[in-house]
Amino acid sequence: xxDIRWLDESEQRAWRAYLTMQSRLNARLNRRLQADSDLSISxxxxxxxxxxxxxxxxxxxxxxxxxQWEKSRLSHHLARMQRRGLIGxxxxxxxxxxxxxxxxxxxxxxxxxxxxxxxxxVRRLFFDGLTPEQIQTLQTIPDHVLDxxxxxxxx
Amino acid sequence: xxDIRWLDESEQRAWRAYLTMQSRLNARLNRRLQADSDLSISxxxxxxxxxxxxxxxxxxxxxxxxxQWEKSRLSHHLARMQRRGLIGxxxxxxxxxxxxxxxxxxxxxxxxxxxxxxxxxVRRLFFDGLTPEQIQTLQTIPDHVLDxxxxxxxx
DNA sequence: TAAGATTGAAACCTCAATCTTA
DNA sequence: TAAGATTGAGGTTTCAATCTTA
Numbered sequence: 001x002x003d004i005r006w007l008d009e010s011e012q013r014a015w016r017a018y019l020t021m022q023s024r025l026n027a028r029l030n031r032r033l034q035a036d037s038d039l040s041i042s043x044x045x046x047x048x049x050x051x052x053x054x055x056x057x058x059x060x061x062x063x064x065x066x067x068q069w070e071k072s073r074l075s076h077h078l079a080r081m082q083r084r085g086l087i088g089x090x091x092x093x094x095x096x097x098x099x100x101x102x103x104x105x106x107x108x109x110x111x112x113x114x115x116x117x118x119x120x121x122v123r124r125l126f127f128d129g130l131t132p133e134q135i136q137t138l139q140t141i142p143d144h145v146l147d148x149x150x151x152x153x154x155x
Numbered sequence: 156x157x158d159i160r161w162l163d164e165s166e167q168r169a170w171r172a173y174l175t176m177q178s179r180l181n182a183r184l185n186r187r188l189q190a191d192s193d194l195s196i197s198x199x200x201x202x203x204x205x206x207x208x209x210x211x212x213x214x215x216x217x218x219x220x221x222x223q224w225e226k227s228r229l230s231h232h233l234a235r236m237q238r239r240g241l242i243g244x245x246x247x248x249x250x251x252x253x254x255x256x257x258x259x260x261x262x263x264x265x266x267x268x269x270x271x272x273x274x275x276x277v278r279r280l281f282f283d284g285l286t287p288e289q290i291q292t293l294q295t296i297p298d299h300v301l302d303x304x305x306x307x308x309x310x
Numbered sequence: 311t312a313a314g315a316t317t318g319a320a321a322c323c324t325c326a327a328t329c330t331t332a
Numbered sequence: 333t334a335a336g337a338t339t340g341a342g343g344t345t346t347c348a349a350t351c352t353t354a
Contacts, residue, residue, distance in 0.1 A: 007282070119160070128303070149179055
């Protein structure tokens with residue numbers, strides 16, 4: 001830790017800009033989604049996973065893996081969503097420890113109504129005005145960072 | 156809302172990649188900072204603002220503005236940081252409603268020790284391996300999105 | 311023992327209501 | 333009345349401990 005590789009000016013600016021964008025965009029998306037559809041970004045993410053799945057049912061641990069949520073966080077969140085009637089649970093015949101998470105008609109209705117507004121918001125705040133090159137780069141950076149994260153994990 | 160401008164495949168991929176990167180990178184940075192230095196990203200952000208300021212003292216509402224935090228969030232967070240001895244408060248002579256937030260020796264020590272590790276983590280997980288072009292683009296995207304956010308605000 | 315999942319406590323964030331001074 | 337700031341309630345996230353079945 002003696003010769004610290006501090007960020008140069010350009011990196012510094014890029015990093016601060018990224019952090020600022022990230023937090024403000026997140027906050028705005030959350031508020032919009034909440035106001036338009038009474039869902040949080042997290043609710044939305046769970047419902048998307050459920051509708052994307054073949055039978056509209058997913059094992060809890062699968063959800064935890066794809067969303068990369070702690071199992072505890074998932075458990076608390078699903079409990080709240082179940083209380084609100086957005087999801088339900090079904091027994092898993094092949095493994096009595098686990099459960100299937102299913103989307104309810106209420107949950108289905110919620111995501112169907114929320115999705116168009118949300119996409120419109122994402123488009124308006126993010127994609128409109130970006131060039132194809134920027135969108136292209138936008139994909140290469142996360143790819144790179146996710147590689148780094150994976151490498152860092154098993155160190 | 157009749158003709159929804161859904162995301163095309165490339166946009167879809169870029170958006171999901173961004174969301175994934177964002178949440179995982181955030182989680183990792185937080186855990187590292189917590190493990191290395193017993194600070195959260197939010198603690199770090201507050202301490203950076205305080206050390207960046209001329210006299211190591213900032214009005215609370217200034218902090219709220221630069222960090223873009225709700226005043227309530229700031230108030231709660233500062234209370235916790237004060238309980239831990241990281242910051243203190245001083246009366247504001249010119250406006251009896253407000254207070255100066257000051258960094259304590261403990262807070263100074265915490266950020267001085269945390270910064271090198273944190274920069275190293277950011278570099279390792281994010282910048283290492285990015286080309287100057289990518290870093291350049293990385294700056295143009297937040298600029299663009301922040302413009303959009305500002306435009307959306309007063310609609 | 312380990313995997314799937316829940317629980318409770320403590321930290322954190324948001325919203326609305328409130329308090330004090332300008 | 334409005335600006336600077338705090339408070340309390342309720343939802344969210346993390347961590348560690350626990351429970352049940354594989």
